[in-house]
Amino acid sequence: MKKILIPIDGSKASQQAAEKAVQVGKLLNAELTFITVVNLPSEDKYSYFGMTVENAFIANRKEMLKKLLQEESKMLDIIVRNLEYGDLHIIKKILTGKAADEIIKLATEEKYDMIVMGRRGFSNFERFFIGSITQKVIASAPCPVMVING
Numbered sequence: 001m002k003k004i005l006i007p008i009d010g011s012k013a014s015q016q017a018a019e020k021a022v023q024v025g026k027l028l029n030a031e032l033t034f035i036t037v038v039n040l041p042s043e044d045k046y047s048y049f050g051m052t053v054e055n056a057f058i059a060n061r062k063e064m065l066k067k068l069l070q071e072e073s074k075m076l077d078i079i080v081r082n083l084e085y086g087d088l089h090i091i092k093k094i095l096t097g098k099a100a101d102e103i104i105k106l107a108t109e110e111k112y113d114m115i116v117m118g119r120r121g122f123s124n125f126e127r128f129f130i131g132s133i134t135q136k137v138i139a140s141a142p143c144p145v146m147v148i149n150g
């Protein structure tokens, strides 16, 4: 069975990518995996400069990450629930890390056949032709990438 990976950041473009992925998925009878990557700045950057971050900050960071994971997971549920995917097999994943790295890693390790994503996300800079995450994924993806102009 073909496997399609659909990175979702919640933007309109990513929702349109999700709808397109469902259409393509139906043609190929593919399995669809929707993934959202959550990122928080790491503590490493402070230790690099010889600074010690207060424990309270670290504890707070863990709490923040937990909350973010919960919220992103709700967002993904809502987006997927609104799709008319019929009896296609659907998987939802929330990962932490750098979005492009995680998308490429997953597509490579789990041998996806195609990635469907938005041309843009939440930035509205018209001067950029394409969002930075999409640009990185296109540059290093192990499979074809379908970019949706949302």
Ligand SMILES: Nc1ncnc2c1ncn2[C@@H]1O[C@H](COP(=O)(O)OP(=O)(O)OP(=O)(O)O)[C@@H](O)[C@H]1O
Binding pocket: 006, 007, 008, 009, 011, 013, 014, 017, 035, 036, 037, 038, 099, 116, 117, 118, 119, 120, 121, 122, 123, 124, 130, 131, 132, 133, 134, 135
């Ligand atoms: N954190 C994320 N998790 C999953 N998919 C993402 C994430 N961020 C972006 N994407 C995917 O990448 C597409 C393009 O978003 P991208 O972040 O590259 O552009 P942007 O937000 O407009 O610009 P930038 O983030 O470079 O300022 C989105 O439509 C979505 O498919």
Ligand SMILES: [Mg+2]
Binding pocket: 009, 121, 122, 123, 131, 133
């Ligand atoms: Mg973005």
